[in-house]
Amino acid sequence: MAILIVAEHDNRTLKGATLNAVSAASRIGGELHLLVAGEGCGAVAEAAAQVAGVSKVLVADNAAYGHQLAENLSRLVAELGRDYSHLIAPATTTGKNVMPRVAALLDVAQLSDIVAVESENIFKRPIYAGNAIATVESLDPIKVITVRGTAFDAAAETGGSARVENLSAVHDAGTSAFVGEEVAQSDRPELTAAKVVVSGGRGMGNGENFALLEQLADKLGAAVGASRAAVDAGFVPNDMQVGQTGKIVAPELYIAVGISGAIQHLAGMKESKIIVAINKDEEAPIFQVADYGLVADLFEAVPELESRL
């Protein structure tokens, strides 16, 4: 039995989410292979070969995979997949885009966002915005899975020395093309991997006021997140949304500022180790999950907090 893990990367660096997926795969047991499909992704393949526990790296370096187009990548993964018991990817937007397509090509189910491995065919996954945890048994010969990164520690980045094998087969469906992208640039840690996250909600009032949170985040070495309401209102970009249908975070410290605590938001952050809520409404549901709740006007409390650090 061998497991194929689809590496998450941007053709330059191997993304941390891959390491959590490797760690989930190692719980299943068996040989671990990493697939690096991209364009000009040699450096990623080298990094992948170092990951502890990985015995083989498959590299598909071709323009068809440069932007991880689902139509092309799913064909590649499905073709390789016939030789594996499990096909695993991080539950990132790339993994979510590609893996269900792989599953359908193989006529098997896909299990989304697993948070625990019970055995080689039994897994746990959250449903209903994390208000219930389902234990699901796969009845398929090949299990196609996406992994919630926050539920598994990262595998060590180094210590491995995998064989690297280049693949020559190219799958180009020719039905989709990359047009452009707007990638957010930030020097802060990545939201899903940060040890501290400071998030703002509708209570921030506008986008400029997020500067208050950025200053606080700089002092804490934190990433900045947001509620859906703050994104919808145009205060901040979509990639900052934390929640059921946004990003899942589980830092050591999560500070929710001007966020009411709707179930969809809680779904994305309630596994955080320590939760702090700053809200002027003492009835706000966020206080029910907060370890430390401060009923205060954020425009006074946040600058004061920053000055104390």
Place this chain on the structure above:
Amino acid sequence: MKVLVAVKRVIDYNVKVRVKSDHTDVDLANVKMALNPFCEIAVEEAVRLKEAGTASEVVVVSIGPKACQEQIRTALALGADRGIQIETDTMPESLNVAKLLAKVVEAEQPQLVILGKQSIDADNNQTGQMLGALLDLPQGTFASDVKVAGDKVNVTREVDGGLQTLALNLPAIVTTDLRLNEPRYASLPNIMKAKKKPLEVKTPTDLGVELKSHTRLLNVTPPAERQAGIRVSSVDELVDKLKNEAKVLRGG
């Protein structure tokens, strides 16, 4: 151009679901049900394409027990032209849903199929992608902007790093994200009109699809509850607790 929209009946998003005491499933008895919010966005997008003259007809499909006709009627009240219900005893798994939808697509030949990115009950986020694979059609998932131009559609997608735009050959599959549009409310006259719009009922057998189980639900448990925390009365007290009790801040 014809647009097909897949809609699912789910628990209302305001309801916090409870797990049954025997841990076999969640308790949906007497719980308010609704159109999945992402499907509402899908219907709205299709109706806007029709209002803009790009689409000529909007067909909605829902798969599930008879009760899901309610959600088809909701979609018709929002402006869809006709509905198709595929009757099953329970909500089928995504791959089965995708296979049924694929048969409807083959029969109806829409140029665009719009689905929600995720159903808020199962949180699967997979049916649209599966449908794309079965039909060998391109997909624009997590869409925040959809522009049809000639024989292509440009889809802007909400991805982890920001936004990405793809050009897809038509016919294509689109799945909706939250920022694609803000769905309208159905007016009373439109709710009345929707009752007279055509709604066809089919079975999986009619479509020649055999429903297969690929997974088995072993149990459903409540998540670990968080211990109730405390209120702090000042920023100073908060900083003190974070440093000395929670030990998540360094320094003194």
